[in-house]
Amino acid sequence: MSHVTESQKDKVLTLTLNRADKKNALTRHMYQSLADALVKANEDENIKVVRIEAAGDCFTAGNDISDFAQQDDGRQISEISAFMHALVDCTKPVVAQVHGMAVGIGTTLLLHCDLVYAAKNTRFILPFINLGLVPEYASSYLLPRLAGRRKASEWLMLGEPFSAQDAYEGGIVTAVLNEEQLAERVDKVCQSLAAKPQFSLHHTKSLLNSDKEAIEQHINVELDVFLEAMDSEAAREAFDAFLHKRPINPEKFK
Ligand code: COA
Numbered sequence: 001m002s003h004v005t006e007s008q009k010d011k012v013l014t015l016t017l018n019r020a021d022k023k024n025a026l027t028r029h030m031y032q033s034l035a036d037a038l039v040k041a042n043e044d045e046n047i048k049v050v051r052i053e054a055a056g057d058c059f060t061a062g063n064d065i066s067d068f069a070q071q072d073d074g075r076q077i078s079e080i081s082a083f084m085h086a087l088v089d090c091t092k093p094v095v096a097q098v099h100g101m102a103v104g105i106g107t108t109l110l111l112h113c114d115l116v117y118a119a120k121n122t123r124f125i126l127p128f129i130n131l132g133l134v135p136e137y138a139s140s141y142l143l144p145r146l147a148g149r150r151k152a153s154e155w156l157m158l159g160e161p162f163s164a165q166d167a168y169e170g171g172i173v174t175a176v177l178n179e180e181q182l183a184e185r186v187d188k189v190c191q192s193l194a195a196k197p198q199f200s201l202h203h204t205k206s207l208l209n210s211d212k213e214a215i216e217q218h219i220n221v222e223l224d225v226f227l228e229a230m231d232s233e234a235a236r237e238a239f240d241a242f243l244h245k246r247p248i249n250p251e252k253f254k
Pocket of ligand 1: 021022023025026060061062063064065066101103104105127128131
């Protein structure tokens, strides 16, 4: 079965992360499926809204660390880039429905969605620093602007989990809901968006994205540092420790 499922109803395309046994950790194949679906949605007149959600008890545990651990001259991130660029370039409103854990890119991607609804139980974490990595896909640009520099520094420099309420106060989340109300609310929001006039919807999103060029520039700046970090001893040690379910050796994590 595919680890990303697609379904369409009433002009709403739903993309479901569907690798629950691995906490929806995102593989290269999943990123490519998401990228392809978003590119297709842009071109399809019958799709007015994209919804991203996840099966199981977790939104996503972020990048699949075994993919990351492959030393592949940076090629292991090409599908991630394809997905994130497709998300940034998506002209249709993107609505995210989040529950459980939203780790790493699982939080970063929300910064590029238009509306984000989170269950009360959601825990967000940007653990890059704990993996010897750096922020990605404009999170170091967008988070200070959304949440303020102090919060952004806390989330990105300490790499500790934070609650749905914190994410709401920091502007990452549109609303926090009881888990049993979440899907119904997102259904209603998607239907409401799908009923709006296409021209107004399209241009409202485009007008709200006036700093897209700056975001894209920042993504490139971050990517250079990210690739360097991925090749560092600290990152290799963190990936290996996770994959072998052992503690990080501080001697190799400097
Ligand atoms: N990459 C690859 N595999 C992952 C993964 C990831 N990011 N996150 C979870 N998994 C796998 C685990 O290895 C485990 O596989 P196994 O059953 O074959 O042993 C399975 O998914 C379940 O994960 P587990 O850790 O047992 O679940 P948990 O409920 O105890 O913890 C998390 C959930 C998300 C807190 C924990 O899995 C975690 O910290 N994952 C890594 C998150 C991360 O650092 N992501 C990278 C961001 S760049």
